[in-house]
Amino acid sequence: MSAILQVTDLSVAYGQIEAVKGIDLALNEGEITALVGANGAGKSTALLAISGLLKATRGQVLFDGTDLTTLAPHQIVGRGVVQVAEGRAILTTLTVSENLALGTYARKDKSGITSDLDWVYTLFPVLKNRRDGLAGNLSGGEQQMLAIGRALMAKPRVLLLDEPSMGLAPLMVQEIFRILKEINKTGLTILLVEQNVRQALRIAQRGYVLETGKVVLTGSGQDLLDDPKVVEAYLGG
Known part of the structure; x- marks a missing residue:
């Protein structure tokens, strides 16, 4: 290995x-x-x-x-090499989908971004259901899911x-x-x-x-x- x-x-x-x-x-x-x-x-x-x-x-x-x-x-x-910070470090005044979009700032592959977003929403259905809501309204566990999802969006x-x-x-x-x-x-x-x-x-x-x-x-x-x-x-x- x-x-x-x-x-x-x-x-x-x-x-x-x-x-x-x-x-x-x-x-x-x-x-x-x-x-x-x-x-x-x-x-x-x-x-x-x-x-x-x-x-x-x-x-x-x-x-x-x-x-x-x-x-x-x-x-x-x-x-x-992408880190999910201790304490989650999500931006509470942005929506769930805006937080996820932040993970893609260095990417140019639009079709890849779309398929990765679909994958993140499959992994975390709660994020899809609440994508237009403020990240600050999520529970602690949901915020942790969002932090992981945002990191995954960086590929x-x-x-x-x-x-x-x-x-x-x-x-x-x-x-x-x-x-x-x-x-x-x-x-x-x-x-x-x-x-x-x-x-x-x-x-x-x-x-x-x-x-x-x-x-x-x-x-x-x-x-x-x-x-x-x-x-x-x-x-x-």
Whole structure:
């Protein structure tokens, strides 16, 4: 299995404090990779560095032979690496369809945009039903669906998701993870950052456990679910 995105010795600091300390990650094409760990482990920081929203202090993020750490965030999106932000970051005063249209700002293929919009509305029927309503009137779960839909409208090759289950009711969490599996079946590569360790590892082919900025365990999603250290630390073992 070939890695579509390779992170090598990635470090990120906030002033003098190193939040990510030389991590290595490989995302295999067409797989879901989970990056899990406790709050404050450095997961979101790593994701922000991959998408160019934070500057790495050292290391490489190779995608299609290009080091993404040398590019601006909009250039990284243009290459096909697209992030769904923690907290959703939708524009509440715009309609659902206007939010989705924002995802297409770098695209010129009108017929592709139309078919992708149809696909997003198939994945998230609630968005189709409420496409002319304000995004601010959606529930938290529906806003998360909108944030994912908007990212899909950018036609990503790698989708980065930062805590998609945060603040959602258990039934909505199940639904979001079910939809992520559906999206992955189309061949889209996903990097999933999650505090909900059990749910994330259940759908991931590969997982990395981050503690205080370092990768401490790696393996298949199932192997990590079965690992006594993971069970004890994260699954209420």
